[in-house]
Every structure is written in structure tokens, then in C-alpha cells.
Amino acid sequence: MAELVYKPVIRFALGVFKALDLTLDVRGQEHVPATGGCIVAINHVSYLDFALAGVPFWRSHRRMVRFMAKHDVFSHPIAGPLMRGMRHIPVDRSSGAGSYRHAVTALQAGELVGVFPEATVSRSFCLQPFKTGAARMAAEADVPVLPMAIWGSQRILTKGRPRNFRAARGSTVSIVVGEPIPPTELKPAATGTQLLADAVLKLLTDAQRDYPPPPAGESPWWLPAHLGGCAPTPEVVAQEQAKSHNKK
Template sequence: MRLFCRPRVEGVEHVPESGAAILVSNHVAVADSFFMPLMMPRRVTFLAKREYFTGTGIKGKLQKYFFSGVGQVPIDRSSGAAAQAALDTGVRLLQEGKLLGVYPEGTRSPDGRLYKGKTGVARMALEADVQVIPIAMFGTDKVNPIGSKMWYPHKVTVKVGEPLDFSRYEGLAGDRFVERSITDEIMYALMELSGQEYVDIYASKAKDDLAAEGKHVAGWTVQGRSEKPGGADRVPRSQAG
């Protein structure tokens, strides 16, 4: 990865040398999950879908070994109760002093734009009382284009922004208006850092709309179901005037 893509990192001094924090990143390619932790000074833990750990045969065992080895933790994302369990796991990891990697859009962008964030990241930040550090990925969509199984040599830049402190909302975890305000602030920081156009709908909804129109989105069908076992463009509401 270092040889063929010559990745570089900017602003790495914003990542704490010790203690917990949430690293939030835009998500334009599968390669994001490789290059972002590669360029961090400490190990980054991601919450990964459990299917990565339950494969069968040699391939399944190798996949489980790899994802476990790079610090990913399996979670079930199939229901509301499972989603809450995933948040609880994230909070536990933060309370253990780990760096937790999160994609607040919830899925890869279907077209390179930045989509509305999900509020789980805000709840974890409040419950664990940690800072949120925005990170923008550049070039990974050229290394690993959507729909391609191949990787190609291309320069990659990982840009780390200044930490966001939400301690002013202490004790308000669970307040959906506060969590939405925090999430919008996070997405605004990502928009400024990445330079992406912001779209005020969820990426999963955008993918459903594209699939319904007959436009192919890799790994996606209508209703957001994987093929394998929209709104006005504007800044987040909490930042608009």
C-alpha cells in the first residue's frame, strides 16, 4: 500500500497519543478502511458487520483472521436491538481507551458526495465523553473505484482535522435533538475538510433511489439489501445561519 499509493497524512498531531477518541471519516471506497488506520499513529478499532467473521471454508477463516488481526470487532446490524448493542459495544471500547473508527454516513457514498450522518456517533461521543476527530480521505476512490474488485496505484491523502468537543452537552445523551445537532456539526466539519458537496439525505436512501431508477450501485438493490450474503443540497441545518 505504501509502495504503490504513496499515502501521506496531514494533521496527525490532532490524534491523541493516548486515551479514547472517535475518528469520523467520509467514506468513498472500501480502501478507506485500510488507508486510514495505516496512517494513524495508534491502532484504530472499527465496528464491522459480523458476516466478515462467519464465513466458511479456508476463505472464511482467512477473512476472520484478517479482520480480527486489524482490530475490527464483529457486530450484528440486523435489527433495532442489534443497533443498540453495537452502540453499547462502541461505548465499551471507548471506555477502554481505544480509538474508534466510524463512518457517520453509515455506508459508502454512491457518487462521491457527502451524505447526512446517522446520530449513533453523537450518542457514543456523549455517553463515553470523548472528542470526535474528523478525517477526510482523498484518492481512495481512484485506488478502489466503486464496483471494481481491483486496486490501482494512485496517491492517497489522509487529512486529519481539529478535534470537536461536545462536553457542553454533558448528560444529554438520548436527546434526539441534541444528537442530531451534534451529528450535523460533525458532518459540517467533514464537508469543510473534504471539500465534498453535502446532500441532506441518507446515503442508503440515495442508493435506493438509484437502484429504483435502474442505475447500478455496487452491492446494492432497492430497499438497501446487499446483492451479497433525493433531498436539496445544503449544509447541515444546525450550521445554516
């Protein structure tokens, strides 16, 4: 099937990254499969993670990732047609069986399916608990999971912060691809999910360790508290989420 929408969108996104003078530090690209189905499991610190996570796959083998995204995005007058044109997978959290089956079918057909197991952007910039869907889908489709960590994208566009692309210019974004986890190691789902979370955490920790320090005089708002930054701790975020849920 011709990719009449996805390829131009990729080129546009790469153009935006270049215009922002971003340094994309991609590591582990050798782990990207040339063919075959695979789940790509990514941490989530920014609204740009969708576009950034696809970079290693496009650079290495011109492959395109079908991301699982909230159903609401597909209803947007501008984003919706693009998401459908790129054949991403809508997720209705009130009825997830359909999106689950859609993803498994895509995997069995040899597609790459992108999943954010945390299910939302992390305001603490720490890894949140993983949902079991990635492990379950990979095991059922009999495909591996490729763990990935993205770091630095929160400096550009993230949850709870005003957009300031001028301040984000010249930022470094680390994109680290880990070794694939075979489907045989993902059963049962709880064990496989913990294995996957541990793999992503290691990649994330390595990316944070090697990341350039904040420029002198810049507020470290984008660093998690345990690394000396100003981001709220996971405990504070959890309390805020609980209060918001109780008000509904």
C-alpha cells in the same frame, strides 16, 4: 494485550501501499491524541478506507484503531479471523445495541474507535447523510470525535468498479485529520451529528481542492459530477437505492 495480528497487518498494508507507489498525503496528524479514547469519524469512498484511516495514528503514536464493520465481514473464512484478531467491532444492523455497547466500553477503556457515519461506500463520492451513532457514543463515553476525510482512495478500489491496480499505481491519497470535537458539543445527537458532518465536509472539500488534477487523457470517473467528473449524482444514487430496496 499483545497485538499479535494487528501489527503485522499494518505492516502488510503499508507494504501494499508502497508496492502500488501511492503518495499518502497526510495532514493534520498533530490532532491525533497520544492517549485516551476517541471516535474517529471518516467519510467513505473506497474499500481501502479502513486501512488508510489508520495511517496517521500508526505514524504518530503507533496507535491502532478498532473499526466498526458489518457483521458479515467477521463471518468470512479469511477476513473474519483477522478482524477478530485486530479486535474490530462487529455491527449487526438488525440488532445494533450490542455493538453500540461494545464501542462505548472500548472508548471508556481508552481505545480509538473508527466509524463511517455514512454506513456505506458513497458511489457519488459525495458526502452522504450521517447516522447519529458516532455523536451518541462519544457523548455517552465522554470522549471527543476526530473528523477525518479521505480522498483519492476511490481510484484504487471502490464500489461498482472493476479492480485495476495497474491503473491505480502512482495515485495520490489525501488523508486529512481535523481538530477534535469535544463531547459537550455533540449533544443533542442530531445537532452533534450535523456539526460532525459539517467538519468532515470541510476537510473533504479542502482535500478535493488541493488534489492533483486528473492526468491528461484519463477519464474522470472518480470525480463527483459537481467537480466535472463522471460519477453518478447523489440523486441518481438515491433513486437506484430506492429501486433496489423496493425489489426486496
